Amino acid sequence: MYDDGLFIHYTATIIEHMGGRGPRVATAARRIYEQWATNHHFEMYDDVADVLANLADQGLKIGAISNSHRSLDAFTAHFRLSEVITTAVSSAEHGYMKPHPSIFNSALERAGVAPAESLMVGDSVKADIEGALAVGMRAILLRRSGDLPQRIPPGVGVIRTLFELPALLKTAPD
Numbered sequence: 053m054y055d056d057g058l059f060i061h062y063t064a065t066i067i068e069h070m071g072g073r074g075p076r077v078a079t080a081a082r083r084i085y086e087q088w089a090t091n092h093h094f095e096m097y098d099d100v101a102d103v104l105a106n107l108a109d110q111g112l113k114i115g116a117i118s119n120s121h122r123s124l125d126a127f128t129a130h131f132r133l134s135e136v137i138t139t140a141v142s143s144a145e146h147g148y149m150k151p152h153p154s155i156f157n158s159a160l161e162r163a164g165v166a167p168a169e170s171l172m173v174g175d176s177v178k179a180d181i182e183g184a185l186a187v188g189m190r191a192i193l194l195r196r197s198g199d200l201p202q203r204i205p206p207g208v209g210v211i212r213t214l215f216e217l218p219a220l221l222k223t224a225p226d
Contacts, residue, residue: 053147053148053149054119054121054143054144054146054147054148054149056085056121056144059085059088059121060078060081060082060085061081063081063084063085064077064078064080064081067080067081085121088121088122089120089121089122089123091122091126091127091130091131092130096131097196097214099213099214099215100131100133100214101131101132101133102215103214103215103217103218104133104136104137104214105135105136106218107136107217107218107221108135108136113138113139113163113164113165114136114137114138115137115138115139115140115141115159115162115163116128116137116139116140116141116159117140117141117142117150117155117156117159117172118140118141118142118143119142119143119149119150119179120142120143120144121142121143121144122142122144123142123145124137124140124141124142124145125140127140128140138162138163139159139162139163140159141155141158141159141162143155146158149179150174150176150179150180150183151178151179151180151182151183151186152183153183153186153187155183156172156183156184156186156187156189157187160187160189166188167187167188167189168188168189168190170184170189170190171189171190171191171192171221172184172189172190172191172192173191173192173194173211173214173217174191174192174193174194175193175194175195175196177193177201177203177204177205180193181193181204181205181208182205185205185208190207191205191208192208192209192210192211192217192220193208193209193210193211194210194211194212194213194214195210195211195212196212196213198212
């Protein structure tokens with residue numbers, strides 16, 4: 053279940069580990085959590101817009117699933133991705149976080165596609181990759197740092213940039 057208290061507590065813990073003390077820590081943590089929802093605090097990776105536009109031009113449906121309280125409609129509008137993102141599901145709006153199957157199934161249903169004809173690209177083995185595989189989707193791990201986790205599920209490809217994705221999709225089984 054999505055619980056904003058979890059994120060606020062996590063943020064407060066970081067503040068405390070940095071030396072913050074007292075009742076104002078909780079207030080600061082809540083303000084940070086609220087500001088985290090504002091899209092102007094973020095920059096998009098250089099590869100995202102071009103690759104997503106290219107894939108959408110090829111007729112692929114693009115979706116976004118995020119363990120966030122951020123409005124994904126506002127996010128896609130802010131980054132001018134509304135034309136390429138077919139559907140978006142945030143955990144705060146949905147009620148469950150990745151890797152819960154329902155958030156993946158909700159996105160698939162909204163996009164009108166079956167799990168077997170879908171692919172999840174994500175940076176978390178547990179939340180993104182294992183969550184997608186559990187509902188029957190294929191998955192690709194995006195590791196921009198190049199550092200690989202100790203365990204990657206069998207059949208999961210790894211890319212360092214989204215620019216690698218189109219070529220990988222051409223070689224993927226139908």
